[in-house]
Amino acid sequence: MKAGFEKRFWILLAALLLWGAVINVWERAGEAKVSRQPWKSFPAQMGNWKQQGEDMRFDEATEKVLRADDYLSRNYIAPDGRIISFYAGYYASQRTGATYHSPLNCLPGSGWVLTNLGRITITPAGNRPPFEVNRYMVQNGDDRALMLYWYEGRGRPLASEYWGKIYTVIDSVKRRRSDGAMVRVMVPLGNSQDEAQTIAVEVASQAASRIPAFVPD
Numbered sequence: 001m002k003a004g005f006e007k008r009f010w011i012l013l014a015a016l017l018l019w020g021a022v023i024n025v026w027e028r029a030g031e032a033k034v035s036r037q038p039w040k041s042f043p044a045q046m047g048n049w050k051q052q053g054e055d056m057r058f059d060e061a062t063e064k065v066l067r068a069d070d071y072l073s074r075n076y077i078a079p080d081g082r083i084i085s086f087y088a089g090y091y092a093s094q095r096t097g098a099t100y101h102s103p104l105n106c107l108p109g110s111g112w113v114l115t116n117l118g119r120i121t122i123t124p125a126g127n128r129p130p131f132e133v134n135r136y137m138v139q140n141g142d143d144r145a146l147m148l149y150w151y152e153g154r155g156r157p158l159a160s161e162y163w164g165k166i167y168t169v170i171d172s173v174k175r176r177r178s179d180g181a182m183v184r185v186m187v188p189l190g191n192s193q194d195e196a197q198t199i200a201v202e203v204a205s206q207a208a209s210r211i212p213a214f215v216p217d
Helices: 003-029 058-067 103-109 161-174 193-213
Strands: 047-050 069-076 084-092 112-123 131-140 143-153 156-158 178-189
Touching: 084 193, 112 143, 112 193, 131 156, 131 193, 143 161, 143 193, 156 161, 178 193
Parallel strands: none
Antiparallel strands: 047 069, 069 084, 084 178, 112 131, 131 143, 143 156, 143 178
């Protein structure tokens, strides 16, 4: 019995030492470098939608909370005058605690109320396969909008923040990569929720086909 205990002890000790060595090598190796385009070069036109005005920048306090390595906040306008808001924040590494912020945490703190949670499928305009995104109705005073958002990371567009975190851990070990982004489309509600959703889906489809150049697979 004593021999069996000693055998298990040495096996466990060897496993712990091996795991410690793997973690040490992994930490020393650091994050793999990937090539990407900066968000500022994101297309100024997506389908019939053209950029309106200059890219918007947040104040210093907001950027410190956001901790994104690169982000884009931009409005697009259609020929009939409809305007949508597009945001994407990229994180080169999520190992040190900097990570994308869910709108579920950020928007309520800015006075927005989120209702009518759902998920819908986006079919990218290019060759990427369809994927699900989150859909919410949001309101701040008299301002009402339909919001779509999802997470991008190493070739996976996901609606679930939790699955995004799980895949980040897996890819951090297997591929030495934890880079990723959160993408959001907001469309003023106007008189029709269905119309706003149609517009949001169209813009998300156009954007999704272009994202891999900015959030590498």
